[in-house]
Amino acid sequence: MLLQLFFKLAQNISVIVTISFLLSKTRIFKKAMKLKNNLWEKLLLISVFSAIGIMGTYTGVSIKGALANSRVVGVVVGALIGGPVVGIGAGIIAGLHRYLIGGFTAAACGLATVAEACTAAWYARKRSSKDFSWKFGLIIGVLTETLQMLIILAIARPFSAAWDLVSAIGLPMIVMNSVGIAIFVVIARNSLEEEERAGALQAxxxxxxxxxxxPILSKGLDEYTAKQVAQLIYDRVEVEAVALTNKEVILAHVGNGCSHHLVGTPIMTEATKEALNAGEMKLALDKEQIGCPNKDCTLRSAVIVPLFSRGAVSGSLKLYQDRERGIGSVEIQLAQGLAGLFSTQLELAVLEEQAKLISKAELKALQAQINPHFLFNALNTIVALVRTDGEKARKLLIQLGEFFRKNIQRGDKFVTLRQELEHIRAYLTIEQARFGDNLKVVENIQAEAEDWQLPALTLQPLVENAIKHGIYPKIEGGTVDISCWVEDNALRVVxxxxxxxxxxxxxxxxxxxKGNSSQGMGLGLSNVNDRLKYLYGSGLLIESEQGKGTRILFSIPS
Structure with a gap:
């Protein structure tokens, strides 16, 4: 008799396990594992697990005026998987059903069913779903079934009949139902791991x-870059179409529907407009929800995720399938991940473009600072020389023209150190004509360094600053030293x-x-410092002591 009972319960468990396996493939089950079900989904889960419990009752074996059954599997697993609300709800329904069947253990079994669900729910709340294992399921099964046997002994009367019943069904039910719960937990755990693996793959x-x-989106989002990005996604993801838009028009559409979702035309689908207006992901499960006005469109489901730049919606990424409800969690996770990464890339592109514009504006400001002051002083010097030394005045005019020609032509280009030094020497020719012997310049230039590339107008503002704010205020004048050499694969400049x-x-x-730009005090140093930091990550190192001079150092890596 005992072996027959084990065999019958094993059959019941096999049916429940088969159902659990099929159930684990559903989206509602996977959401339940993460406790993310809404109210209606929880009600549906209560119905499912209470039905499993009731089925366990009906497939039970009649013995000694009671039933050896697998009811506990449905309610306990409901509590473990769906949480307290689902488990206790299923326990109440399955327990009430058992009570209505009758028998001398009706009240005890009905109460035990609810108690088992509550115990499983309490125990499950102490642990994460990631901690579930077959051992965990086995322990819960043994605890809850043992609890049921104790409740039967405590409530069912006569006690002698209750004892005979528990003696007969206790071991088979504790063992087989615990095994059933353990198997169910393993299936649930595998389902969760499968979901996580899919998420990791999409990430x-x-x-x-x-x-x-x-490198494509670093240029911004336009029709050209959008087409490249959409094609890359389409080639690597199993979807029917990929589209990118800005806030008004379609920038790219690759795959099915490209015959009418034309690049450069206003956004057609209502779902896209809703996603852009709300700034939230929109999931369209059928053609009607997509809202494409073209009746021949073969696209039947879509996920639309907005793209952001500087905190505002700037466009959208769309993945399409050609079947209704064809967008699953895999496509949703991928679309959200890509949209987040693309938004970051576009934000960086905007910041980089702004930095370039700022750098250019500062360079223009630096050039504007150099030109008026230097031109005024140079012309005054040349005018003074015209009557006393015409030839020298002529040479200075030539150097002045050369200086401004290079200053205008170079803009924000990179030049060699040799070209930068030629620019400086043209400038120094004028300045030494003004200061005479009060200004001395010493050059220590390594031959290897002369072909090194560096941003234009890097050294000249530093030399000018040394003369204008260092040597000029000093009555007896002074010396400017320019040293350049290559060391550790970098150009060193002092x-x-x-x-x-x-x-x-x-x-x-x-x-x-915080320089006083009206007088040019520090503006040249600040601008050079900012440009070097933007291009190379490090700027000027300035060492200075009042009354003794200033030393400015920087490096240009290869």
Whole structure:
């Protein structure tokens, strides 16, 4: 009899396990594993697990005026998978059903069913779903079935009949139902791991696509870049179409529907307009929800995710399928991941473009600062020389023209150190004509360094600053030293003077870019410092002591 009971319960468990396996493939089950079901989904889960419990009752074996059954599997698993609300709800329904069947254990079994669901729900709340294992399920099964046997002994009367019943069904039910719960938990755990593996795969795929698209989107989002990005996604993801838009028009559409979703035309689908207006993901499960006005459109479901730039919606990414409800969690996770990465890339592109514009504006400001002051002083010097030394005045005019020609032509280009030094020498020719013997310039230039590339107008502002704010205020004049050499695969530059030096407070203002631009004090240093930091990550190192001079150092990597 005992073996027959084991065999019958094993049959019941096999049916329940088969149902659980099929159930684990559903989206509602996977959401339940993460406790993300809404009210209606929880009600549906209560119905499903209470039905499993009731089925366990009906397939039970009649013995000694009671039933050896697998009812506990449905309610306990409901609590473990769906949470307290689902488990206790299923326990109440299945327990009430058992009570209505009758028998001398009706009240005890009905109460035990609810108690088992509550116990499983309480125990499950203490642990994460990621901690579930077959051992965990086995322990819960043993505890809850043992609890049922104790309740039968405590409530069912006569006690002698209850004892005979528990003696007969206790071991088979505790063992087989615990095994059933353990198997159910393993299936649930595998379902969760499968979901996580799918998510990890999509994350990896999203990162792979993002890596390829980074140099493309660094240029911004337009029809050209959008077409490249959409094609990359379409080639790597199993979808029927991929589209990218800005806030008004279609920038790219690759795959089915490209015959009428034309690039450059206003956005057609209502779902896209809703996603852009709300700034939230939109899931369209059928053609009607997509809202495409073309009646021949074969696209039947879509996920639309907005793209953001500077905190505002700037466009959308869309993945389409050609069947209703064809967009699953895999496509949703991928679309959300790609949209997030693309938004970051577009934000960086905007910031980089702004930085370039700022750098150009600062360079123009630097050129504007150099030209008026220098031109005024140079012309005054040449005018003074015209009557006393005409030939020298002529040479200075030639140098002045050369200086401004290079200054205008170079803009924000890169030049060799040799070209930068030629620019400086043209400038120094004028300045030495003004200051005479009060200004001395020493060059220590390594031959290897002369072909090194560096941003235009890097050294000249530093030399001018040394003369204008270091040597000029000093009555007896002084010396400017320009040293350039290659070391550790980088160009090392030092501009030093023995002038009046810079006050500590003033030096801090230069670093913080608080220079008095009206007088040009520190503007040249600040601009060069910012440009070097933007291009190479490090700027100027300024060492200065009042009354002794200033030393400026920087490096240009290869």
């Amino acid at each position: 990896q795929k999203a990162l792979e696509i993002a890596k390829i698209t980074l 501009i030093s003077d023995d002038g009046v030096g810079i006050e500590a407070e003033r030096l801090e203002e230069i670093y913080q870019k």
